[in-house]
Amino acid sequence: MKLIIAEKRNVATAIATAIDGAQETKDGYVKKGDYYITWASGHLLSLKEPEDYDPKFQKWNIPDLPFNFPNWELKPINAGSKKQLNIIKDLLKECSGVIHACDPDDEGQLIGDEILLYHDYKKPVERMLINDNNTEYIRKLFTKLEDNRKYESLGISAAARRIADAIIGINLSRFYSCKSSKTLHVGRVKAPTLGLVVNRDYAIENHIKQLHYILRIIANNNDKDNNITFTFQKNANTPVNEDKLIIDLDYIEKVQAEIADIKDYKVNVTSKILTKNPPLVFNIDKLQAYCNNKFSYTAQEVLEITQVLQATHQIITYNRSDSQYLNEEHFQEAPQLIEIIKENLNLSLDNIDTNRKSKVFDSSKVTAHHGIIPTHTRFDLSKLTEKERNVYQVIAEFYLVQFMPPEKLKETTGIFKVKDYDFKTTDRTVQDLGYKKFLNSINEEKEEEEKSNISKFEDRLYDFVNFATPIDTRETKPPKPYTEATLISDMTSIAKYIKNPEIKEILLRKDKDKEGAKGSIGTPATRASTVEELINDGYLERKGKQIRATEKGKNFYNNVLPDEIKTADLTALWWVIQEDIIAGTKTITDLTDSVFKSVIQAMETNKDIKIRHKDDVICPKCNDGFLKNIKTSKYNFWACSEEKCGSTFNDNKGKPDFTEKRPAEKSEIPCPKDGGILYKIKGKYGDFWKCKTCQQNYKDSNGKPDLSPKKEMKKSAQKCDCGEFLTEIPTKKDPNKIMLCCEKCNSKYFEQADESIKKWVIKK
Ligand SMILES: [Zn+2]
Ligand SMILES: [Zn+2]
Ligand SMILES: [Zn+2]
Incomplete structure (x- = not known):
């Protein structure tokens, strides 16, 4: 048995279709003929995060940086990928060889290779460069298998980029x-x-409006009711700005003065036929742009919609393709596919010619994938959401127009020379709508051009009479x-x-x-x-x-x-x-x-960089740092970002509380354990001092921290229930709070504010 690994489930299904034999569909793979066919779903593995190496890296700290792991390890992306990896692991044990059939680009190479690496697979691997789910096409690929080692460096380059x-x-x-x-x-x-x-x-x-000028000649062929507007053509000597606009009014007025008195022109009219071929089928970028313009769908939405159309309903081909071209094989199967699309969309079309081979059919321009087109699946479109239906429809339309005639336009130009200046007018009229009869909604960048009656003239020389020479003043527009x-x-x-x-x-x-x-x-x-x-x-x-x-x-x-x-x-x-x-x-x-x-x-x-945002709460103590909210299970307070300042503020309903009049008193003597700053804390039982770095508490002695080593445990005058005298122990949290312990029966008591004691009962 051999194991074939495809990049996606639908590719695996297509490969299975191209293999002869009885098919058994199992969990995570298909068995057919002498093959197991399984699939990834894009990457099954990703790089480990720092916290996967050590949980302490979950917290973002500058001293932990920079990270560069000598051997960037891989981990399954999620539970689903883990399961699929285990299925592949078992299949690998049973097989004598592997056919790597992931996408034929660097990322696809890596997707297959990293699975084999993860399972430490050492036996021979063949490579199938598959970019199409067409059955005939896949059959041919089985005769063109290559040694996978030839392509490994491609995957390594993708791994390096990752x-x-x-x-x-x-x-x-x-x-x-x-x-x-x-x-x-x-x-x-x-x-x-x-x-x-x-x-x-x-x-x-920052756009600054500028005026720019266009000089026109309005003239007619001895017919004052049918004036035609000709536009001044810039030449090499025309002063223009960086956007090729004329902003020099003196210049344009000089030209105007030079031509104003000239009355008669010889206008040369010529025309030609422009053929506009239908647009190519979509790749994902073009589809996203088109749907954004036409339906206002976001790019992410289009990606998700096409994902459903491709993976769930299987009515379009691979949706993340970067190619707008199709393989030869698609041309052969076009007649059947067109019938299926017409049924799905309930269309009757009269201008389809399946012998018309548009430039979309070009295998040399197909990349790791081909353009996005409908599949051969018959489907009840009423089962789709409106958005899914719209996207399917435009994909189908752009496929169908490949077999429709081009749009034909007649472009007529009238041009004449006055002194050294050219003036020109152009008009386009539709001769034959062609594919646009069907696809009329196509968005084209409309150039700004004036309609002109020049198309009424035949191709020859005419005498025109000057009527006026106005200067058209316009404002530059921001991008x-x-x-x-x-x-x-x-x-x-x-x-x-x-x-x-x-x-x-x-x-x-x-x-x-x-x-x-x-x-x-x-x-x-x-x-x-x-x-x-x-x-x-x-x-x-x-x-x-x-x-x-x-x-x-x-x-x-x-x-x-x-x-x-x-x-x-x-x-x-x-x-x-x-x-x-x-x-x-x-x-x-x-x-x-x-x-x-x-x-x-x-x-x-950038080690001293200060990143401040408009809505930052700036520390009122140093007027430099911003306040960061620090929340743990124990604390919720605000701290100044500047280490030198170190101010902290209590939290008051999600905001720092500045009402405290006196700033926390700092001790002149540092913490004896680590040299940290000691802050005076107003505790429930009186003042004490806390180290900012190690959190150690010290008792207060006449307004100063008492740094003397801990007093030995003192016998209290209070007695336990059992009759034994209790021992006084200061609590860790507040050195002024006294806990009393019985050494005989282990009971614990707390001293109350009135110096009475209360037994500490552990609640069940
Ligand atoms: Zn500060
Ligand atoms: Zn300390
Ligand atoms: Zn006791």
Whole structure:
């Protein structure tokens, strides 16, 4: 028997379908022919957290930092993964070999390899590079199995990135949070994503309105009722600002004066047909953006909806795909699939041609996955929620349009020269709606263009008469706030904002084979959750459809984060090392050591950093630190963040109580045990002194702590019930509170305020 490990259950099911023989479905695997087929569910294992190594690390403390475990150990992600790992463990014992059939990318390689490593599996492993659940396609893969060792370095590079991310995340999140009144999470992808929004909001807030000018000529072909507006075309000598707008009024007035008296123009009209092919099928980024625009669903929602459609209802293919292309095999099966979709959606379509092969069918552009399309499952859509139905429908529509004719537009241009200046007018008219008859809701970035009657003219030269030469004055507009759609789109092309040419070049090189990504950060599977985490961390907030930076987010990005983390530089620089790991010239520690060094550097540079937030309660004693609420089962009080100050305040309904007039008195003499500061405490039974660090209590003697070694136990004049004299013992909590013990019968008593004694009865 051989064991096949797929990355997801539905892939395992598809593989089983492609194998001949009787099928037995068991708990956590399928038996078919000579194979056991089992599955992971993405990663079954994750890195251990510091508290898994030692529970004391549960509390975030700066002295514990930095963490870098020499051997970052793995643990099952949850109870479900633990169970599945045990099933795989038993299957491994029975098998003579393994076929690793997780996704053919670095993360997929790691998902399979880490399971085998975790179980210390030593027998031969073959690799099946599977990116499609199509049965015919999978059958062919069984003849193309390779030695898994060929791909191991790919998984190692993903493992290196995971550890490097943990070194950044664990250390810097703890470091900055300890310095702040709020929890501050740090991450390689999160930081530059936050930066996009912070910088965009800054540009909006600081936008200074400027006037810019457009010169027009309104003219007609001897028909005053049908004026046509021509627009001045900038040339190499036109002064423009960085947004290519003309802000120089003198210049534009000079041109206006030069042309005002010229009355007749020879206008050359030309036209051409533009064909617009249907859009490709969706990958997850594009689907999230489309649904955000069309239905206002958040990216996270779309991810969850597609998860249900894929895993529960199995009516769409893999939902986290980064590819918008389909394998050859999908073209062969299109006629059946189209019929199923038409049934599901109750559609009748007349413009479908299954011989039409759109550019979506291109196996060379399929990555670890193919584009998101419907599966061959017949389904009663009324069983779906409205949101699920909407998302299924747009996925299906974008598949169907692949077999529909393109949209045809006629573009007519009228152009003429006056002196050295060109004036132009353009108009587009629809010749054939093509696929848009079906898909009319598609959102296109509408360029601002004036409608013109020029399309009524045939292609030739015309005589036009000048009617007027107005200057159109406009205001520059601030950039638009991010929406989830535009933010995720910018995450896939963050390189365009990067000034450092080297980093920019690396990011673009990283994505050179990725359709739809141009210098990106994150992955399609994680971008939505990155945005969601930034919102949960309080760095970003939703305002309707907009995503804006909060005060906390702006402060953290602008004043706290070190430069190398706030930009996309890390993603770029890591990628270079990862490529070397894949090539076998570098190892995991080459990456993790350099990351660890920069973490130590960042903590050293920022060791005195003061992170203050607008809503911090500033310590009234030193006017510098903020007050942190410290809550344990025993205490609830507020302490100043500045060690030098060390002030504490009682808690009053969740707020520090400043009413105490006299500050707690400090002793000039330190604690004899550890040199800690001694504070005077007003106890129920009188004053005593408490060490701030070791909590040791000392009796008060004439306003000063009594540091003399503990008095020997004193015999009391009081008697026990049994007749024996009692021994006085000061309690630990309050040295003024006396407990009395009977050495004979072990009874305990407490002294009351009136010096009478009360027996201590343990309540049952
Ligand atoms: Zn203070
Ligand atoms: Zn002490
Ligand atoms: Zn007694």
